[in-house]
Amino acid sequence: MLTVAFIREQKEIVLAGLAKRNFKDGEELIQQVLDTDLLRRTAQNQADELKARSNADSKKIGELMKSGRQDEATALRAAVAGEKEQIKKLEETWTQAEATLQQLLYKIPNVPHAHVPAGKGAEDNLVAHQHGTVPTLPADSLPHWELIKKYDIIDFDLGVKISGAGFPVYKGKGAKLQRALINFFLDQAAAHGYREMQPPIVINEASGYGTGNLPDKEGQMYFVPEDGLYLIPTAEVPITNLYRDVIIPEAELPVKNVGYTPCFRREAGSWGAHVRGLNRLHQFDKVEIVQIQKPEDSYAALEDMCRYVQSLLEKLELPYRKLLLCGGDMGFNSAMTYDLEVYSAAQQRWLEVSSVSNFETFQANRMKLRYKSKDGKTTLLHTLNGSALALPRIVAALLENNQTAGGIAIPKVLVPYTGFEVIN
């Protein structure tokens, strides 16, 4: 959520940002914000003045009563009653305006960073970096959804039986591979200064609002109505919300946390032939890194996080490319996002395995996440996060790229974690 002050003072920047995103009706929306804001301030101003007067009058009534001047007190009392009436009306318009303003602000996406390219969709993303050679496999090589059957390591039918489509059951070496990847990712993150956190995987409504998963996106999360709880779509939500309504002492910055959680996504309506197998799931495992940074440090941190994720892919010996997302393809909350994609050789396509974003103050403003600098100023912080990494597509690429006649070769770095070198 953008701050009203920012919209008020930097209207042109906001409008340009919305245009870069191909956001419709931006101009109209911003004008509504400014109008509502003016209405709100005017009402508050008038209400405050009246309240100041009635506060003073009330005090005077007390003094009059004490000194026994009853009739004067009664007269004043009548005056205050009149003030009260007006205050009530002003407060109504004021709170009404504030609520409207809030709803309007929820509709405005983040302003993209200056370096974010304009564009409509995925085709306009910039390839910022590519690493490794795209492998070519023999003609008889299999996509991962065949391989998992061949080696009996992941079972979708069993998942359907006990839960539904998109909830795979990992079996034997398949299950061990999951655990190995999770541990490998967590250990790597710890070695890079991230503190491991294990948060709850259900969150309340306030947390949903904090990271921008609510309102309007409730359809994407599983919901437990009985208790008003949502299953997390990513560890970003609980781990970032740890700092909701917090003023962090400057000395504790930056905050670098990592967490492994299962992630749940309803993915309503986004099913199709191109999302076979592990490409898209309702439940999957992910290790997520989250940083909280001072504004002046956040973009260096974004680059740093990307380099870190790239180092993971390199250790896993997966060819990848790094995309700088264009305005039209970027998430609602983000100011700048890099996607990392690995090449899945049998499918012959790039699969997104990580998305690393700087949200600047967008989430922090919703969460009231701030720090107090030495000069005593309270300032909104910047939040960032990135997948490091999401498992299913990594597994898909590993299976496809590493298939040999003798089975699937496990990358060297993982062998200490899996305890086996090949799946056969």
Added chain:
RNA sequence: GGAGAGAUGCCAGAGCGGCCGAAUGGGACGGUCUCGAAAACCGUUAUACGGGCAACUGUAUCGAGGGUUCGAAUCCCUCUCUCUCCGCCA
């Protein structure tokens, strides 16, 4: 799930319906003293939204939301959470 107690500032903890944004103690920070430190002493120590170039100033906030009252941290109602005991239980 049943019964009871409670929720005040960074923490602990006081608070008669007006003199309470809130005593006191601790912590933290700044200063005096010291070669330096400790001790002692002095001072500072919330947030949000308005107004103002600024100094400054108005309003709101004592778990949340309503109500009573000229006036609420203090009285009433609802909700949430925490604690204790009982029940159930990985």
